[in-house]
Amino acid sequence: MASHRRPKPPSRTRVTVFGATAAATVALSSQAAHAETKEQVQERVDELHHEAAIATEEWNGAKEREETLQEEVETLQDSAARGQEELNELRSGLGSIAAAQYRTGGLDPSVQLFLSGDPDAYLERASTLSQVSGKQAETLQLIESKQRTLSQQRDEATEKLAELEETRDELKDRKDTIQGKLSEAQSLLNQLTEEERAAIAAAEAEEAAAAQAEAERANRSGSDGRPVLDGSGSARGQSALSAGATKVGSPYQWGATGPNSFDCSGFVSWSYSQAGVTLPRTSQAQANAGTRISESQLAPGDIVLFYGDLHHVGIYAGNGQVLHSPGTGKYVEYTGLHTMPFQFGVRVG
Numbered sequence: 001m002a003s004h005r006r007p008k009p010p011s012r013t014r015v016t017v018f019g020a021t022a023a024a025t026v027a028l029s030s031q032a033a034h035a036e037t038k039e040q041v042q043e044r045v046d047e048l049h050h051e052a053a054i055a056t057e058e059w060n061g062a063k064e065r066e067e068t069l070q071e072e073v074e075t076l077q078d079s080a081a082r083g084q085e086e087l088n089e090l091r092s093g094l095g096s097i098a099a100a101q102y103r104t105g106g107l108d109p110s111v112q113l114f115l116s117g118d119p120d121a122y123l124e125r126a127s128t129l130s131q132v133s134g135k136q137a138e139t140l141q142l143i144e145s146k147q148r149t150l151s152q153q154r155d156e157a158t159e160k161l162a163e164l165e166e167t168r169d170e171l172k173d174r175k176d177t178i179q180g181k182l183s184e185a186q187s188l189l190n191q192l193t194e195e196e197r198a199a200i201a202a203a204e205a206e207e208a209a210a211a212q213a214e215a216e217r218a219n220r221s222g223s224d225g226r227p228v229l230d231g232s233g234s235a236r237g238q239s240a241l242s243a244g245a246t247k248v249g250s251p252y253q254w255g256a257t258g259p260n261s262f263d264c265s266g267f268v269s270w271s272y273s274q275a276g277v278t279l280p281r282t283s284q285a286q287a288n289a290g291t292r293i294s295e296s297q298l299a300p301g302d303i304v305l306f307y308g309d310l311h312h313v314g315i316y317a318g319n320g321q322v323l324h325s326p327g328t329g330k331y332v333e334y335t336g337l338h339t340m341p342f343q344f345g346v347r348v349g
Contacts, residue, residue, distance in 0.1 A: 038196050041188045048185040049328045052178050054311045056254040056263050057282050059174035062167055063255070064281040069164040076157040083150045090143050178254055182328060204330065233316075236275045236349035237301025241315050243274035244323050250332045252325045257281075267325040267332060268303060268313050277348055283313035290348035295337070303346040304337065316345060 189197055244267065253261035258270035265283040272279045279289050287305050298304070300318040314324025317334060325332045 038192060041192060042200055045185045045188055048181045048188075052181040052185075052254065053264065053327050054309065055174050055177045055181065057265060057284065057311045059171060059178060059255060060263070060265060061282045061284070062170045062174055064285075066164065066167045066171060069160055069167060073157055073160045073164060076153050076160060080150055080153040080157060083146055083153065087143060087146045087150060090139055090146065182254075185328070233299030233301040234347055234349040236272070236277050237299070237303075237315075237347060239275035239301070240268075240271040240277065240348075241301040241317060241323065244268075244271035244315050244332070245317075247271075247332045248323070248334070250325070252327055252330050252332075254328070262325040262332065264312050264314065264325050264327075268315060271315060272348065275349075279348070284310045286313055287344075287346060290346045293345045293347055295342060295345070297347075298337075298345045299347070303348065305343045305346065306340040307343070308341070310343060312340060 189200075192200075247258070247262070247267070247270075250258075250267075251261045252263060254263050255266070256262050257266035262270060265281060265286060268283075268286060269279045269281060279286050283305065286303055287310050289303065293302065298316045300316060302316040304314050304316045304322055306312040306314070312324070314322040316337070317323045320337045321334050322337050322339075323332070323334055326335070
């Protein structure tokens, strides 16, 4: 006969232990997943900042083109305005001569034609110039020349204005790209806890401090805190390095050229400007600002280019160290030459 007794319930102790073990396992798994997410977030943030740096140099190039085009357009417009004034004066002078001839009953038929509704058609008939006096012929030829020049200037100004508009559209696109990537990076960082963000910031600060300390040990002598300039590079380059060294700790800001914040090419440009050298605005253009040299030829003060597309630039500080403005959220610092893919150096002056 079957027993009707209830099965003995599991031990309360066993349930408690099992539950605690399961909870601990879940907690550890969650922590591991969260740690992995933190690493992925930091990696993606670095990628976004890198992409923003590339877009920044493109923005710098477009901004430089905009400024050049704006100057060219203004020059053409000013020249065209002066040309129109001169043309009006010539026409007015020719009209005075014609009026005098008319009063004396001797208005030249060819002048009548010129003063008619379609003078340009007349000017194309160069053979008729023989019908007017020498002074009138000279004036008519000058008017013809100025009309052609004025027409060319206006056409060129129109083309430049169209190019300027395209460049401004490109500037807006690049700006939107940069801000979009920086916003995405910040959104990712905002997903982390305050402690995690603080840990990332502390790690970056520690890394920057270590790099700076290493560079200072390698490149400083005495107590004045100035880089050791051994004379192996150009005088202007070494002067630029000395100027740049005074900006260690200045924040990176895309599109900035100093004196309080910089992007990478803005920092190099500012440093060299203190040495009396005007460099192009972008890192790619700075790559052609002097004589290219290999790593073995580098001397303090030389410009150093990184990455295959040359979107990052700094100043060689000697002993395998580079002084540069790294990127978003960071500051002007020293770092090792091979912390980035080095391409070549450039010696200016």
